[in-house]
Amino acid sequence: MKGFSPGLSDSIASGIANPPQCRDCGSSSRVGGGLCVRCLLQAGLEPDDECAPELLMSAFAEITLADKNWRLGNYEILGEIGRGGMGVIYRARQRHSRRIVAVKRVLGYHADSHETLARFRREAQAAASLDHPNILPIYEVSESEEGLPFFSMKFAPGGSLQEASSALRDEPRQCVALVAKVARAVHHAHGQGILHRDLKPGNILLDGRGEPLVSDFGLAKWLDTTSDLTRTLTIFGTPGYIAPEQSTGLAEQLSPAADVYSLGAILFDLVAGRPPFLGSHALSVIRQASESPAPKLRSLSRLADRDLETICARCLEREPSARYASARDLAEDLERWLEGRPIVARPVSPAVRAWRWSVRNPKLAVSFAACILLGTVALLRHNQNRELAARVREQALAHHSVGVLPFLDLDAVGPDKAATTSLGGGLVAMLEKMGPARVLLLQGIPATYAGGGSPADLREAGQHAKTRTILTGTTRKTPSGKRIAIRLMDASTGDALFSQSFEEESILRGNSDELVSVAGSIYSLLNAQELKSVSETARDPGLVNEQTRDLIVAGRDLSFRYKVDDYDRAIICFEKAIALEPASPIAHAYLSAALSSRCHFENSPGYLERAEREAEEALRLRPNLPEAHRALAGINQGRNRRLALEEHFQSIEYGGLEYRGASAIGGVFQNLGRPDLALRWFDLARHWEVRRGETDSRIGDCWADLGDDTRAEQAYLRAADLHPEMPYGWLGICRLRLLNRQFDEARKVWAKHCEPLGSFGEVKQMQAQIEFFARNFGPAAELYSHLSKVDPSGGAQFYSGISYESALDRLNWKAEGDTLPASLSERIARRRGSVQTAPDEPDILYQLAVDESLAGQTEPALGHLRSAMNAGWLEYQATLLDPRFDKIANDSHFKEILNTVRDRISSMRAAVLSQNHEQEIADNSER
Amino acid sequence: MNSPVVTESGGEGRIFATTRWSLILTSTDLEDDDQKARQALSELCRLYWRPIFSFVCRRGHSTQDAQDLTQDFFVMILEGKWLERADPNRGRFRSLLLKSLGNFLNDAAIKRQARKRGGEVQFVAWDEWMAEAPSQLTVSRQALESWPAEHLFDLRWAATVVEQALRRLREECESQGRLRAFEVLRACLGAEREDVSYPELAQTLGVTDTTVKRLVHRLRQRYRSLLRDEITDTVADPAEVDDEIRHLCGILATNNNETP
Secondary structure, three states, X not given: OOOOOOOHHHHOOXXXXXXXXXXXXXXXXXXXXXXXXXXXXXXXXXXXXXXXXXXXXXXXXXXXXXOOOOEEOOEEEEEEEEEEOOEEEEEEEEOOOOOEEEEEEOOHHHOOOHHHHXXXXXXXXXXXXXXXXXXXXXXXXXXXXXXXXXXXXXXXXXXXXXXXXXXXXOOHHHHHHHHHHHHHHHHHHHHOOOOOOOOOHHHEEEOOOOOEEEOOOOOHHHHOOOXXXXXXXXXXXOOOOOOHHHHOOOOOOOOXXXXXXXXXXXXXXXXXXXXXXXXXXXXXXXHHHHHOOOOOHHHOOOOXXXXXXXXXXXXXOOOHHHOOOOHHHHHHHHHHHHHOOOOOOOXXXXXXXXXXXXXXXXXXXXXXXXXXXXXXXXXXXXXXXXXXXXXXHHHHHHHOEEEEOOOEEOOOOEEOHHHHHXXXXXXXXXXXXHOOOEEXXXXXXXXXXXXXXOHHHHXXXXXXXXXXXXXXXXXXXEOOEEEEXXXXXXXXXXXXXXXXXXXXXXXXXXXXXXXXXXXXXXXXXXXXXXXHHHOXXXXXXXXXXXXXXXXXXXXXXXXXXXXXXXXXXXXXXXXHHHHHOOOOHHHHHHHHHHHHHHHHHOOOHHHHHHHHHXXXXXXXXXXXXXXXXXXXXXXXXXXXXXXXXXXXXXXXXXXXXXXXXXXXXXHHXXXXXXXXXXXXXXXXXXXXXXXXXXXXXXXXXXXXXXXXXXXXXXXXXXXXXXXXXXXXXXXXXXXXXXXXOOHHXXXXXXXXXXXXXXXXXXXXXXXXXHHHHOXXXXXXXXXXXXXXXXXXXXXXXXXXXXXXXXXXXXXXXXXXXXXXXXXXXXXXXXXXXXXXXXXXXXXXXXXXXXXHHHOOOHHHHHHHHHHXXXXXXXXXXXXXXXXXXXXXXXXXXXXXXXXXXXXXXXXXXXXXXXXXXXXXXXXXHHO | OOXXXXXOOOOOOOOOOOOHHHHHHOOOOOHHHHHHHHHHHHHHHHHOXXXXXXXXXXXXOOHHHHHHHHHHHHHHHHHOOHHHHXXXXXXXXHHHHHHHHHHHHHHHHHHHHHOOOOOOOOOOOHHHHHHHOOOOOEEEHHHHHXXXXXXXXXXXXXXXXXXXXXXXXXXXXXXXXXXXXXXXXXXXXXXXXXXXXXXXXXXXXXXXXXXXXXXXXXXXXXXXXXXXXXXXXXXXXXXXXXXXXXXXXXXXXXXXXXXX
């Protein structure tokens, strides 16, 4: 009898040619680990005493080398089966059923976002849904406690075809029978729309009976450790078995023919003993495969006949359309061969061969369109199974799919319909010229999605439109015209793939050069097998390195809490991350943001400078990094509001909108005296609030500034309801009462609702302010002194900008004719200096006006008051009540200035209300 | 005949324990006994299927046929009154099995035409058995190709016994959380004595040389217990264990290019 066939028989024993003999007994039979069977048996005869288990365990007790219970989900890991480019495969026992299974892990590199994991799950589950006797069943797709995904599958005791191949070398009939079964299994999967893309002997496992089981359908990318994928060369699959079109990195029209190629290569390998193309490294193998015809099978194996050679050759045609149209066709021809019947494939004559190759000349392939067109037509012509072709085309379209969200007009804070239509329409036309692409202008979605919104919004939009990517952008007016920014994002993760801005409107024109170039860049990005490989965010060294990624995530979390200590901890996290990965732009940007945020707690001058340096470094490492722009906006929030605004807008242009950006912009507009615009930004922000109610108190402030007390109170009450642990809602209401001169009411509200939250500094400030405005100077003085002891230079950030210093100056007036306190004169001088450098900052102007008024310098005070109001200071009611202005309050100009502001606010309010009304009508009609 | 007292097979209290085989031999027709006997028999079959299968293959049958025949053989043993037809001399499980198997195959050759291949009906879960207890026996190719079936049967039997003992030892260590230590020390069990480097092991395990020696000693002792347990389970009388071991060692002594 000839040698055993692989599978069950191999489990009896493996025969090897010249096994080493045991030195003790001369026997050459061994079991696992090279242990000699005879010696192991003889050990049973030795006169040693026997031993109970406890004795052994007590001996073990002296060793500390204990096992950790290695578990992955519901599985106990028993040991490794194999390791290699595919990751690690373990033999494991399922906890409840005690069944032995194989478990394969997704490598850590990929598992860094919920979206990636979700997608892995979906794909693994698609593969798991394949039900065919020759497809390795996947039992469960799950995640370990650490969130690492893995899947369990049937344990194939026969090993893989790779190991069995030597035993099969001399049995061509068995090889053919095996490959025929595999081909049918592959065809079954094609029918479900799943291409394998990485068929090779290592992926074909054998069960106990030697039956083939194909594994890892469509999952190659998750298990591949070759993570260094460049944009131009996204190779999956093992060189030698993958189809040449799969590796050229051009617009792939991947079809079932690619898997057919692999099947042919596997058959070739089994019969001939080597794959069709060999080389010292992957690239040379691939180049050969695309440039030269495959060697003839019979030149390498005497056991193959002409028909078998023809079958192999047909699988290995470089032109996909020249191969078998489907894996089933291949299976049928193989079965015909086994039955001795004539096969369908015909050898190709040299002339035809040459013609076919010239059609696929690589030089032609530079033009995407030509290549795709040929491929599509050829495929359709040759493909007998139209349904299959349709399914695969559907996959190609899905692969190149873009959903266009409306562009956001940053000035109007609403969708820019005109730009969306012209730009979106232009891109649609351009992209579809370049190849199969599905570009959809998403209609009927809420205005808050314009410009991109949050990652959750993007995911939803992507799912709704069934597109892989989302395209959107922003427009705004600049002194030189219009500025348009475009962004392409991965719909499932929100990562930016492409962003570019244009200073002119030419991009909006249909055939402009800029539009063509943008479309080209976008199309080539869509070719990527894995969007992750082309995402800038995903490639930030700080996020790629697992250790620093953890630090960055932790730091980011700490950066959004309420205590100074948390900010300090956040700063430490980012510093550590930078120490490990100094070239991580994001780590620098986040550090910058944390440093500048900390300044809001405690005035730490060195921090602002450092924050600036970090932001600059981030931009140096990656120009246009949105997080760096956001950090710069935060840095300038207090000292140069217009610059802050510019940085915010740039951050949106390059990175899209998110809660804190929108909310911060709202704040800037509030400070600049545009509560109407601030409201729009807060409305957007409110859409993505992480915690409900965060924005309501600020909305209340906007309405209060606009003089609509009813709406203000509504908003404050909402804030108070949703956040009873925060005083801001009730503080707002206190203030409303105060400004209406309802002092007792204000006191009541304060006592009942604010006082319990006394740990907030603002609560005490409000108490002092109430007494101050009520002209209850005794208590007011006490309160302000107390406040001043805690923070001598504070107070100006709160409502009405009452710095403790200025309050105390007013409260300490004894009589007319007093000399001015030196501190006051000094302050005035200092502020005049500040005004020189920042002539447009409303709060600086206002404080100067206050101080000058305290000093009795009427003209300058009035002048600066007017400037402050023009620059955006809107609190005219408070100014009327404010005792600090007593010395100039009787001047007619004083009242005139305040009336102007009051009128301006009135018209602003009217405009806002009528616009809201129009918007409501418009929304209703659109539904 | 008195029904013997049944306890857990193997282990301590050998005096009272009944080997699986003796349990089977001495079972009466009482339902309880019978059921336990069947249970014991099926456990033995599950352990020793490989020798049976190898014998059938070596007799010239294709893998597919060998599967069917092995399965049929199991059916016969477990459901029929196999023992009643067997040699009244009883003897050891191994030799009895071999004899029966030989007879069975001769009979089967005659009856094969009439038998219907049921296809899906499989109570032999090959893949599971192979998954649970994988085997890594390597022998010389010459032996595999030239030895007679009976010889291969015994060879495979010997390997099974030894692998089973090792597996149980491994499980004992694993259940106490000492799997890694076991893996480190495993090589000491059967390897050539000179190859064992106590200083190296001591370093890997983080203990002294003395401790390692003591541990290895205990490990060998425990292995010996388990090995003898396994063999005891297949003989009627514990006194036969040494003889059985010697027989199997004898099989393995002739190797390489010699044909017995």
